[in-house]
Each structure stands twice: as C-alpha cells, then as structure tokens.
Amino acid sequence: MRINSKQFLSKGVKALTLALTMGVANNAAAELNIFACEPEYAALAKELAPDAKIYSATTAMQDPHQVQARPSLIAKMRQADLAICAGADLEVGWLPMLQMKSANAKVRSTDQGLFFAAEQIETLDQLTSVDRSMGDVHAKGNPHLHFDPVRMLDVAKALTNKMIQLDPQAESEYEAALVSFSQRWQAAIPNWEAKAKPLQGSKVIAYHSSFKYLFNWIGIEQVADLEPKPGIPPSSSHLASLLSRTKQGDILAIVIASYQSERGAEWLAERSDLPVLVLPMSVGGNDQSVDLFSLYDSAIDMLLSAKN
Numbered sequence: 001m002r003i004n005s006k007q008f009l010s011k012g013v014k015a016l017t018l019a020l021t022m023g024v025a026n027n028a029a030a031e032l033n034i035f036a037c038e039p040e041y042a043a044l045a046k047e048l049a050p051d052a053k054i055y056s057a058t059t060a061m062q063d064p065h066q067v068q069a070r071p072s073l074i075a076k077m078r079q080a081d082l083a084i085c086a087g088a089d090l091e092v093g094w095l096p097m098l099q100m101k102s103a104n105a106k107v108r109s110t111d112q113g114l115f116f117a118a119e120q121i122e123t124l125d126q127l128t129s130v131d132r133s134m135g136d137v138h139a140k141g142n143p144h145l146h147f148d149p150v151r152m153l154d155v156a157k158a159l160t161n162k163m164i165q166l167d168p169q170a171e172s173e174y175e176a177a178l179v180s181f182s183q184r185w186q187a188a189i190p191n192w193e194a195k196a197k198p199l200q201g202s203k204v205i206a207y208h209s210s211f212k213y214l215f216n217w218i219g220i221e222q223v224a225d226l227e228p229k230p231g232i233p234p235s236s237s238h239l240a241s242l243l244s245r246t247k248q249g250d251i252l253a254i255v256i257a258s259y260q261s262e263r264g265a266e267w268l269a270e271r272s273d274l275p276v277l278v279l280p281m282s283v284g285g286n287d288q289s290v291d292l293f294s295l296y297d298s299a300i301d302m303l304l305s306a307k308n
C-alpha cells in the first residue's frame with residue numbers, strides 16, 4: 001500500500017502529538033510542588049522526588065524558630081501540593097500564619113499535603129509539664145531531628161508514602177528514589193560512625209539544643225548551654241558561670257550553629273582558650289554542605305578538627 005506524503009505527515013504528527021502528551025503526563029505525575037520549611041527537608045525531598053519543584057522557606061543561616069511570614073513565602077505556600085516541616089512546634093510561630101494567609105486547602109492538614117517529620121519518629125527530650133518560666137522550650141520534644149540518620153530514614157519512608165498518597169500515578173518513581181536513597185544512606189551510616197569514633201565521650205558547650213541528635217548519636221555530651229534558658233541569648237552572668245565550668249579542663253569545644261550569634265561563644269572562647277566550632281545547621285550552612293550526606297560529613301569533620 002502506498003502512503004502519500006500528506007497521509008504520512010498526518011500519521012507522523014499524530015504519533016508525535018501522542019508521544020508529547022504522554023511525556024508531559026508522565027512528567028507531571030512526578031512533579032509535585034513542594035514547600036519545605038527548612039533546607040534539610042528540601043534536601044530530603046530532592047532525594048525522594050528529584051523531578052519535583054522544591055522551595056525552601058528558610059536557609060541554614062536563618063533561625064527556624066523565628067521566621068517572618070513574608071508575602072513571598074505566602075505566595076510559595078499558595079502554590080504547594082505538599083508542605084514538609086520539622087514539626088514538634090518548631091514552626092509554631094510562623095507556619096499557622098502562612099497557612100492562613102495562603103489559604104491553600106491542600107496543605108492545611110496532615111491528612112492531606114502537610115507533613116511533619118517529628119510526627120514520624122520519637123523525639124528526644126519530651127516534656128510532660130511546661131510553664132513560661134522555662135523559656136521557649138520544645139514541649140513536644142526536640143524538633144532538630146535531622147542529624148539523626150536512623151530517624152531520618154524513618155522520615156524518608158513516611159515522606160515517600162505521603163508523596164505516593166498525593167501523586168499515586170508516580171508511585172514507582174517514588175519507590176525507586178526511596179530505594180536509591182536508603183541504600184546510599186545505610187551505606188554511609190557505618191562510615192560516619194567509624195569516622196566519629198574518636199569523638200565518643202567528648203564534652204562540649206553548645207548553643208541551644210540544635211545538635212542534640214548529632215551528639216546523642218555519636219556519643220558527645222553537651223555539658224552546658226550558652227542559652228541560660230531556651231530562646232534566651234547568653235547573659236553575662238550566665239557566661240561567667242560557663243567560664244568557671246570550663247576550668248575543669250574537660251571541654252573539647254564550644255559549638256554553635258550557622259545561624260546563631262557568635263558573640264557569647266567568642267567571649268567564652270577568648271577567656272577559656274577553647275575553639276569555637278560553627279557547625280552547619282543544615283544544607284547550605286557552609287560550602288561543604290551541599291546535600292544531606294555532605295552535611296553530616298562536614299559536621300563530623302569539624303568536630304574532629306577540635307580533637308587535633
């Protein structure tokens with residue numbers, strides 16, 4: 001049978017159109033619009049949904065407890081299919097405002113596209129009774145859980161389930177991404193633990209409970225906090241008491257996070273002759289921390305540097 005050029009062209013265009021439509025449909029299925037409250041969850045989303053459109057509301061240089069509900073954040077949340085946040089009330093001062101102003105029903109409830117990492121795991125340091133005199137404490141436990149590799153793996157699994165719930169057409173893609181991430185992550189854990197071994201039993205003075213999970217995991221003891229109470233910056237009387245604590249001679253370093261003020265730490269460092277380590281609070285907290293893997297490496301390497 002002879003096909004003239006006009007028929008051929010028509011068939012070709014039809015096939016091409018079909019291919020394009022299918023291609024677009026396939027891609028659209030794995031392209032959730034994701035709003036992450038913190039960069040560590042943007043990084044996790046990137047591992048688990050590489051084709052998604054991902055936006056982080058904060059950087060590692062910002063205090064995630066205190067964020068302005070700016071119009072740009074409201075606009076981003078308005079477009080989101082999924083919002084991923086640490087939870088345990090870390091964002092209680094700003095997330096409800098963003099949700100209200102963005103009026104996006106998709107991310108209003110955890111039944112839908114709202115995901116709290118802390119709800120997927122057991123948090124450290126949960127408090128049974130809280131009163132105002134205790135400062136800005138985390139009653140639902142410490143929300144800074146992203147430096148615990150085992151908890152993060154549990155979060156990754158739960159997050160994958162959430163993505164599949166919201167975007168069931170792309171289930172196989174999310175499953176494959178989780179397998180890839182889990183394999184690389186589980187291979188990295190023993191390497192991190194071996195590298196961090198010399199840090200076991202070390203004592204540090206740190207700012208807030210930001211690295212509690214990291215210290216807990218690798219066996220570092222935070223013997224004192226630069227904050228006299230959670231959310232309260234170091235006072236001179238408090239710093240004086242920390243200085244007398246350093247006289248015992250057993251402290252490895254003063255540890256602060258990339259977003260925290262160095263002033264109190266520097267004051268103490270000058271008088272105690274201890275090093276100040278500014279650890280990346282999250283991905284982007286320093287040049288080395290470009291993803292979750294390098295974030296862990298960088299934090300452990302910096303702590304090790306104080307041993308030498």
Ligand SMILES: [Zn+2]
Nearest residue numbers: 065138208209
């Ligand atoms: Zn906190």
